[in-house]
Amino acid sequence: MQSNITHPQTNATALAPKGSGAWKIAIIGNFSGLACSDGATSLLKRKHHRVTKDNFDEVFERLNVQLKLPICDNTISFDDIDDLNPDHLYQNVAAFSQYRELIQKLQSKAHFQDAVDQLQAKGLIEQTQTAAQVRGIPPENLLDSVLSSATQQSNAEFSVEALIRQTIAPHIEAQLDPRAEQYVGAVEAAATDLLRSIMHASEFKQLEASWRCLDFINRKLDTDRACHLHLIDANLEAIKKDALEHAANVEASELYRNVIADKAIAGNAPYDAILLDINATPNDAQLLQFFARFAQAANVRLLTGASLDTAGYTSANALLDNQAATAQSDAWLQARSTAGAQNLFACTPPFMVRLPYGAKTKPIESLRFEELPSTSNKASFYLWGNSAYLTLMSLVNKNNSIDSLPFHVTYDDDGDELLIPTTGAYLPASAIEKLEHAGLSVVQSVKNSDSVLIQRWVSFQNHP
Structure with missing residues (x-):
């Protein structure tokens, strides 16, 4: 040749x-x-x-396709190629269960106050300042800090509670009378951060x-x-x-x-x-x-x-x-x-294998998810084959x-x-x-x- x-x-x-x-x-x-x-x-x-x-x-x-990622406490199983999408991850990865529960309660008149009480109990609602400010952690560094910590404790029990507490906080502005939409948006934003981190782990x-x-x-x-x-x-x-x-x-x-x-x-x-x-x-x-x-x-x-x-x-x-x-x-x-x-x-x-997920490209059913971040460095968030x-x-x-x-x-x-x-x-x-x-x-x-x-x-x- x-x-x-x-x-x-x-x-x-x-x-x-x-x-x-x-x-x-x-x-x-x-x-x-x-x-x-x-x-x-x-x-x-x-x-x-x-x-x-x-x-x-x-x-x-x-082939019994599975993944075990440091930032997840359970092995993720995939039955077919359609499972390789954010909807499947959001519904099946244990770390998202409390996110889903909080959103459901915040969108229910009967359970709204219960959800607010949960957020207050977790220290996510502050009268004068955000939980991120109380902890002295810049909001933009919170998720990296949590995921890094989770990676280091591979032999320890993964704390979903800590993940919920630390990732939702920077998305909630301190208000005396917060509205449901604000809290739902905050929880979805936190879930988006985690979902994006899972989907862009090198193994996934x-x-x-x-x-x-x-x-x-x-x-x-x-x-x-x-x-x-x-x-x-x-x-x-x-x-x-x-x-x-x-x-x-x-x-x-x-x-x-x-x-x-x-x-x-x-x-x-x-x-x-x-x-x-x-x-x-x-x-x-x-x-x-x-x-x-x-x-x-x-x-x-x-x-x-x-x-x-x-x-x-x-x-x-x-x-x-x-x-x-x-x-x-x-x-x-x-x-x-x-x-x-x-x-x-x-x-x-x-080459680009698929369009990024988002409202204008490939919307998902579970939540308002934008795969591309708002930062200028977006190239690495496309899926390249x-x-x-x-x-x-x-x-x-x-x-x-x-x-x-x-x-x-x-x-x-x-x-x-x-x-x-x-x-x-x-x-x-x-x-x-x-x-x-x-x-x-x-x-x-x-x-x-x-x-x-x-x-x-x-x-x-x-x-x-």
């Missing part, structure tokens, strides 16, 4: 599956959350789950993004005649450990034996492509070197995601502002020089354009309309060239459109 592949349509031979039929594709990632990360099952024993339009929900249920974001990306390509691709998708549920830390232990002998690794060697049986077609659902950073040079060797040994195309800082840029703005790139490390350049790097494709930037999934679609469909992707129409600080494209920023040709020179395969947003382009397939190997 060439190191710099042009449009898929013009290079059909290089991008054809090994056999004469459908593409056989393995997708490796942590799709079960807690159940996979507990280390109970080795990589050697991870099952290959065929995913189709008809059995998607069944596969989800079979990874889980939701992986499932929604898989759901997208499963709906868009012909999974009967064009490709066969096989999901392999594996924890990233287990993969990294396996890679480091077998860096010198990839074929002895548990992952290689599971995905490649043990499937080399007469009548069992090998994989044509593998998607590794990670977002590689500059610290992952050894990991990508391992997977370059993996791709070489297996004679397979291997796709993964990569952050912009692997090309030396801290953000898209740094790239667009023509800031000087940080030089790639010796370890990174060595990885790019590894035999097999021509079969490895590191895809960037990530691995663009290797889009590159995979381009590979199977032999089409460099993918549409029906989300983009967000919002407003800047001056009230002017602002469009956030699918990949977060529009990249000019000069910026794309810089990323490609760094060994990245670029997914490009189309101006004022729900589409992206993958103009060139650029491998991870060093380029002149």
Whole structure:
């Protein structure tokens, strides 16, 4: 395979599956959350789950998807992909039970005073100053303080009472005659803070993004005649450990034996492509070197995601502002020089998986929830997915354009309309060239459109 592949349509031979039929594709990632990360099952024993339009929900249920987060006192279980939303969290996470009870009482004439008494008993209603001021804690730092404290006491009993007491307080102004709407708004604001913190915990974001990306390509691709998708549920830390232990002998690794060697049986077609659902950073040079060797040994195309800082840029703005790139490390350049790097494709930037929840975008039923905070730094509160999934679609469909992707129409600080494209920023040709020179395969947003382009397939190997 060439190191710099042009449009898929013009290079059909290089991008054809090994056999004469459908593409056989393995997708490796942590799709079960807690159940996979507990280390109970080795990589050697991870099952290959065929995913189709008809059995998607069944596969989800079979994996027993769960998460245990430091800021929650109970394990969160998900029965299907529709459970990966704020309504499910609000109704099923124990920490929200007292929020729900308070709101119900505040909205009931018969129980309003009881709710007020509860707030007073918790010290949330002060005659002259807010509870936050009494405690000497700046209101904007309260939630961070509580969540940090909860994280540190992993072996102690989680105190929902303390969370309720400390997070609602900054949202209530001290008044002698408070109205119900004010208190309901305060409780909802506190619940929003906690809900936002859960949804944007790294573990939850990874889980939701992986499932929604898989759901997208499963709906868009012909999974009967064009490709066969096989999901392999594996924890990233287990993969990294396996890679480091077998860096010198990839074929002895548990992952290689599971995905490649043990499937080399007469009548069992090998994989044509593998998607590794990670977002590689500059610290992952050894990991990508391992997977370059993996791709070489297996004679397979291997796709993964990569952050912009692997090309030396801290953000898209740094790239667009023509800031000087940080030089790639010796370890990174060595990885790019590894035999097999021509079969490895590191895809960037990530893409918007869904619109943020909110009254004007995706309202929820349980409460007035705005996923994006009012602060100026909102980019990290979007749900970004691995663009290797889009590159995979381009590979199977032999089409460099993918549409029906989300983009967000919002407003800047001056009230002017602002469009956030699918990949977060529009990249000019000069910026794309810089990323490609760094060994990245670029997914490009189309101006004022729900589409992206993958103009060139650029491998991870060093380029002149």
